[in-house]
Amino acid sequence: MIKSALITGITGQDGSYLADLLLEKGYKVYALRRRTSVPIMENIQHIENEIEFIEGDLLDLSSLINALKISNPDEVYNLAAQSFVGTSWDQPILTGQVTALGVANMLEAVRIVKPDARFYQASSSEMFGKVVETPQVETTPFYPRSPYGVAKVYGHWMTVNYRESFNMFACSGILFNHESPRRGIEFVTRKITNAVARIKLGLQNELRLGNLDALRDWGFAKDYVECMWLMLQQEKPDDYVIATGEMHSVREFCEIAFGHVGLDYKNYVVTDPKFFRAAEVDLLLGDPAKAISTLGWNPQKTTFKELVQLMVDEDMKKVKQQSNNIMSVGSRA
Ligand code: NDP
Numbered sequence: 001m002i003k004s005a006l007i008t009g010i011t012g013q014d015g016s017y018l019a020d021l022l023l024e025k026g027y028k029v030y031a032l033r034r035r036t037s038v039p040i041m042e043n044i045q046h047i048e049n050e051i052e053f054i055e056g057d058l059l060d061l062s063s064l065i066n067a068l069k070i071s072n073p074d075e076v077y078n079l080a081a082q083s084f085v086g087t088s089w090d091q092p093i094l095t096g097q098v099t100a101l102g103v104a105n106m107l108e109a110v111r112i113v114k115p116d117a118r119f120y121q122a123s124s125s126e127m128f129g130k131v132v133e134t135p136q137v138e139t140t141p142f143y144p145r146s147p148y149g150v151a152k153v154y155g156h157w158m159t160v161n162y163r164e165s166f167n168m169f170a171c172s173g174i175l176f177n178h179e180s181p182r183r184g185i186e187f188v189t190r191k192i193t194n195a196v197a198r199i200k201l202g203l204q205n206e207l208r209l210g211n212l213d214a215l216r217d218w219g220f221a222k223d224y225v226e227c228m229w230l231m232l233q234q235e236k237p238d239d240y241v242i243a244t245g246e247m248h249s250v251r252e253f254c255e256i257a258f259g260h261v262g263l264d265y266k267n268y269v270v271t272d273p274k275f276f277r278a279a280e281v282d283l284l285l286g287d288p289a290k291a292i293s294t295l296g297w298n299p300q301k302t303t304f305k306e307l308v309q310l311m312v313d314e315d316m317k318k319v320k321q322q323s324n325n326i327m328s329v330g331s332r333a
């Protein structure tokens with residue numbers, strides 16, 4: 001029998017990789033997409049015709065109920081969120097509405113329409129914030145450091161609560177930072193790899209960054225969406241830390257990214273106080289032991305160095321393509 005899945009956050013990094021994976025596995029994929037003045041298609045253009053889109057918004061419960069009715073899914077992946085920590089200080093209320101209450105809306109829609117659907121919630125290592133132990137595991141107490149982190153804690157506990165209150169198959173994946181060429185441009189990794197390409201191609205002279213000493217446990221998004229799927233294939237619902245178990249600094253990321261195209265980051269990176277956080281998360285390091293033993297997951301499929309290099313290579317291609325397009329428009333004008 002063909003399985004069906006409903007994904008929220010389809011236009012984002014994880015939604016697009018998860019859709020690739022589920023389509024490969026033969027799923028019928030439905031995706032909640034909010035109306036925008038122009039379609040946001042960059043990450044999903046290649047599979048646009050294989051997905052059934054349903055218009056809706058995490059803030060609008062009736063649209064979610066409608067999406068559940070249309071898709072009647074076996075599995076629901078709630079990936080939609082206001083996901084950028086920096087923006088969560090500028091828009092704390094919206095972040096709470098989407099990233100926290102949006103989870104309650106999704107859980108309610110599932111409970112009302114399809115309570116036996118398996119539910120995945122995209123929780124975050126940002127919940128650990130000012131870490132109280134290292135490495136962080138599933139039982140590490142939370143100490144969020146941003147409105148985003150606070151909102152994710154609410155979503156996490158609502159997921160646990162719906163599992164315990166209504167016996168729903170609801171899982172929370174506590175994912176550490178994961179990156180890819182499809183990552184939003186404001187996140188530090190993609191900001192760096194895009195700038196490396198532009199500097200190498202003579203389109204930019206410097207890169208302005210904040211705290212170069214922040215440490216993160218960075219993995220590859222394509223490897224991480226596999227865990228989301230694995231969590232929903234288990235006999236029992238549970239929560240898992242997904243991480244590589246290695247941490248690196250923003251500085252190291254710069255060193256490898258610039259080094260990959262023969263440049264020294266010290267000649268281009270400028271520290272700008274504008275990019276320092278109101279409250280910083282100094283380090284995040286996850287212990288994926290439970291995911292390895294229970295899900296059979298391999299956290300080191302793509303190494304840190306491979307990840308940085310593949311992101312730089314993709315940005316080199318994209319930036320070259322963009323500047324070729326501009327030149328060909330210019331020559332026709
Ligand atoms: P992105 O920011 O790339 O994607 C977010 C998605 O949410 C977009 O599709 C966006 O749609 C959608 N969205 C935002 N607001 C709404 C709304 N009100 N209604 C419906 N859809 C909405 O995030 P990622 O793919 O990187 O992350 C996926 C999830 O995992 C997020 O919940 C994130 O917080 C969480 N997470 C991510 C980590 C990471 O390192 N990437 C780490 C841990 C957790 P639109 O295109 O229209 O804006």
Ligand code: GDP
Pocket residue numbers: 085086126177186187188189191208209210211212214215216250275276277280281
């Ligand atoms: P986050 O872990 O979800 O906040 O992911 P980000 O990629 O946004 O940030 C990772 C770390 O990089 C944080 O500790 C930031 O303070 C640090 N950082 C340093 N400079 C920058 C910058 O210019 N932009 C962003 N987004 N982060 C930066």
